[in-house]
Amino acid sequence: MADNENVIFRQQLLSIDENLGKEDVEDLKFLCSDFISLKKLETVKSAQDIFQFLINEDLINKDDTFLIAELLYIIRCNFLLQKLDYTKEIVQEELPNRGKVSGYRQLLYEIAEELTKDNVKDAAFLLKADLPKKQPIMSALELLTSLEKKDLLQESDLRILEYICQKTAPHLLRKIEIYKQIKVPHQENKETVPSSVCAFNMPVSGNTSLQDIVPPKNHEHLYNEMFGSLEEHVGIVYSLAENQDLKAEPVLNFLGQGLQQTVRKTDTLNQYKMDGQYRGYCLIINNVNFEGNLRKRKGSEKDAMELKRVFTWLGFKVKKYDDQTSTEIGKLLQFWQFSEDWKDSDCLVCCILSHGKSGKVFGTDECLIPIRTITSYFKANNCPLLAQKPKLFFIQACQGEKSQQPVFLQDDGSFEPDAQSSGFVSSQHLTSSIPDEADFLLGMATVDGYLSFRHVHEGTWYIQALCSKLQLLVPRGEDILSILTEVNEEVSKRADAQQERKQMPQPAYTLRKKLIFPVPKEPFAPSEQSSDMQ
Numbered sequence: 193m194a195d196n197e198n199v200i201f202r203q204q205l206l207s208i209d210e211n212l213g214k215e216d217v218e219d220l221k222f223l224c225s226d227f228i229s230l231k232k233l234e235t236v237k238s239a240q241d242i243f244q245f246l247i248n249e250d251l252i253n254k255d256d257t258f259l260i261a262e263l264l265y266i267i268r269c270n271f272l273l274q275k276l277d278y279t280k281e282i283v284q285e286e287l288p289n290r291g292k293v294s295g296y297r298q299l300l301y302e303i304a305e306e307l308t309k310d311n312v313k314d315a316a317f318l319l320k321a322d323l324p325k326k327q328p329i330m331s332a333l334e335l336l337t338s339l340e341k342k343d344l345l346q347e348s349d350l351r352i353l354e355y356i357c358q359k360t361a362p363h364l365l366r367k368i369e370i371y372k373q374i375k376v377p378h379q380e381n382k383e384t385v386p387s388s389v390c391a392f393n394m395p396v397s398g399n400t401s402l403q404d405i406v407p408p409k410n411h412e413h414l415y416n417e418m419f420g421s422l423e424e425h426v427g428i429v430y431s432l433a434e435n436q437d438l439k440a441e442p443v444l445n446f447l448g449q450g451l452q453q454t455v456r457k458t459d460t461l462n463q464y465k466m467d468g469q470y471r472g473y474c475l476i477i478n479n480v481n482f483e484g485n486l487r488k489r490k491g492s493e494k495d496a497m498e499l500k501r502v503f504t505w506l507g508f509k510v511k512k513y514d515d516q517t518s519t520e521i522g523k524l525l526q527f528w529q530f531s532e533d534w535k536d537s538d539c540l541v542c543c544i545l546s547h548g549k550s551g552k553v554f555g556t557d558e559c560l561i562p563i564r565t566i567t568s569y570f571k572a573n574n575c576p577l578l579a580q581k582p583k584l585f586f587i588q589a590c591q592g593e594k595s596q597q598p599v600f601l602q603d604d605g606s607f608e609p610d611a612q613s614s615g616f617v618s619s620q621h622l623t624s625s626i627p628d629e630a631d632f633l634l635g636m637a638t639v640d641g642y643l644s645f646r647h648v649h650e651g652t653w654y655i656q657a658l659c660s661k662l663q664l665l666v667p668r669g670e671d672i673l674s675i676l677t678e679v680n681e682e683v684s685k686r687a688d689a690q691q692e693r694k695q696m697p698q699p700a701y702t703l704r705k706k707l708i709f710p711v712p713k714e715p716f717a718p719s720e721q722s723s724d725m726q
Contacts, residue, residue, distance in 0.1 A: 201254035207275050208260070209239040215713060217242070219267045222333045223293055223301060227251055230341060251292070258283075258290050266293060266301065268710065271469035271536070280467060296347040299371045303357065303364050304332035305713075311360040318359055319352075462705045463671075464582050465538060471709070472537030472581075474503035475528060476512040477521060479546035484558045492545050494651035495588060498659040499543050506666065506709050508541060518555030525569040534577035539707075540570060541584045545655070548589025563587060563634070571629055579631075582707050584672070586635040588655050633701040635676055654697050657682040662709075672707040673699070 212220075220242050221233050228245045236242055243260070246252045252259050261278045264270065265287075270280045307315070316329040322344060329335045336353075339345035344352050350368055357364040478496040480489045500510045513524060534540070544566070546553045552560040563585075572579035637654035650656065657679045665675045676699045683697050 197254045201257070204257070204275050205240065205243045205260070208264070208272050209243070211272055212239045212269065216267055216269060218331070218333055219301070220263055222304070222337065223263055223266060223297060225337070225340070226294055226297055227292070230337070258286060259292050262287065262291055262293060266298065268467065270467045294347075295371065299367065300336050300345075300353070301333075303353065303367060304336055306364055307332040307335075307356075307361060314360045315356045319356075464703075464705045464707050466708065466710050468538040469536040470509060470538075471507035472509070472539040472541070473528070473531075473533065474499070474508040474510045474541040474543065475524075476500065476510065476543045477516050477524070477545065478512060478514050479516060479544075479554065479556050481515050482547070482554070482556050482558060486547050486554060486558055489545070489547065491651045492588075495545055495655040498651065498656060502659045502662050503541060505712050505714065506662070507712065508539075515556045517557040518559035518561050519557070521555055521561060521566070525566060529569045529575050532577070534575065534581070537578075537581070539582050539584065540578055541586070542566070543586045543588070543655075545588045545652075548587070553587065553589045567632060567634065572631075582631050582633065582703060584633045584635070584707075586655070586658060588637045588652050590638065630702050630704045633672065633699065633703055633707070635679075635697065635699045637697055638695055653683050653695055654679070657697075666709045667711050669708060669711070672709075673701070673703070 217236065217239050220239060221236055224242055224246070225233060227249060228242070232245055233242075236245075243252065246259060257276045258278075261273055261276050261283050264272050264276075265280065265283045273279055273283060312329060312332050312335055315335055316323060319335075319339070322342060323329055323335075323338050329338065335356075336345060339352055350372070354365060354368055357368065476496050476499055478492055480492050482488070496512055496514075500512060504510050513520075516524060528540075544553055546555075548554060549560060551564070552562050553566070554560055567583070567585055568574065570578050570583050635658070637652065658676075661675050661678045661682065665678060670678075676697075680697050680699075683695055
């Protein structure tokens with residue numbers, strides 16, 4: 193029986209190893225450097241090697257796999273927790289009592305994640321005399337590891353880390369300061385103050401840790417919580433004062449706020465869950481060539497490729513479908529409506545690039561499909577696996593009729609006369625196009641009754657602005673509605689060659705929570721990716 197359990201245990205580890213990439217292994221190596229010697233870590237080629245070292249040190253075994261769960265949680269591979277019979281919520285509950293990764297190690301990891309390639313390059317230049325000369329520094333983790341090897345960076349001396357942040361990324365200094373304040377909130381009580389950051393087991397005087405005093409309610413992305421809301425931080429301060437007679441005043445003074453001011457929520461909206469096995473699918477319907485009188489949509493392929501690039505970067509599997517008739521679009525949507533892939537997905541994104549009329553888009557057979565029909569395939573009662581999950585639709589199509597063309601621009605209209613003779617803008621079609629239930633977002637390239645514009649070489653104003661703003665603002669933690677507001681601002685500033693015609697996008701939504709895409713590990717969307725496309 194015991195042998196069988198050991199086989200299952202190793203099968204679990206093997207399965208996890210198969211799902212981790214090269215960068216994930218580097219993250220694990222760094223986080224395990226307090227448990228495994230640097231010399232041994234230099235020989236690591238895969239997660240399997242790390243697991244074997246942890247087994248040798250009796251840090252994991254068939255009866256206790258929590259350290260692996262903790263590591264997966266920290267590197268945000270929560271989809272792999274199920275392989276160890278854990279969930280994200282269970283790990284969060286257990287961390288105060290069972291967590292082994294020190295607060296110091298996590299501070300370094302958090303900072304490394306936010307340092308861009310340019311930041312690392314600048315830091316390596318500044319510290320050139322102290323870094324290896326044979327092998328150039330390629331990542332933030334390599335930089336910090338090299339400094340630790342030379343004893344220039346250690347738990348008791350963060351001066352060089354502060355120097356790096358000050359010179360390359362000053363906004364990260366606050367993380368270090370908050371860490372130091374929690375570690376030693378009051379010098380007079382220094383010997384009894386816990387040195388751990390909340391939720392992590394860092395050695396302290398008297399064998400005490402902050403976790404032993406007050407188990408925090410939520411441990412995910414520790415420092416993000418510190419900056420996002422001080423409510424929990426105040427609870428920690430209260431508990432410290434009650435349990436150890438410590439004064440909380442220095443922490444509050446550092447944060448620049450009184451106690452009463454800090455007891456508040458800075459964000460009253462919950463966020464959609466975005467930690468599944470993958471974000472989901474991005475479906476792109478790119479209609480360029482039409483059967484009848486509608487013109488070829490030159491430049492649309494530029495839009496499709498940008499959407500593919502950015503949504504792949506955001507963690508979606510992209511499926512692109514070119515030149516679909518109205519019937520083919522219906523069959524396509526029906527196929528995805530019943531797909532089992534939504535079970536492990538966080539989100540649906542559907543982008544439709546075509547000609548259009550008010551509240552409708554064209555198939556390549558010149559038959560119109562109501563936008564409401566398109567979105568209704570994924571209503572909760574029609575697609576239960578997407579119930580309570582966000583469903584985003586971006587429609588690049590005119591919502592009015594043909595107007596005079598500017599130089600180098602074509603409009604996405606049906607090219608029939610008198611479309612905007614009244615100049616009246618109605619929101620009726622927009623609001624009726626979105627299902628009367630929760631969790632939908634409809635991003636329209638233009639308000640109802642008007643044209644949208646497309647450059648024959650550079651793509652459409654709306655899609656190019658959408659891709660640009662997603663790439664710029666997702667790493668800053670902006671939610672999707674804030675991003676679309678920025679898209680509105682950018683497109684509204686544009687005009688045709690004669691400065692006579694403008695365009696105004698318009699979103700409509702029934703979202704119940706904030707939608708914030710997780711920040712990709714790469715700071716920018718790659719220029720080319722092999723994609724799972726049809």
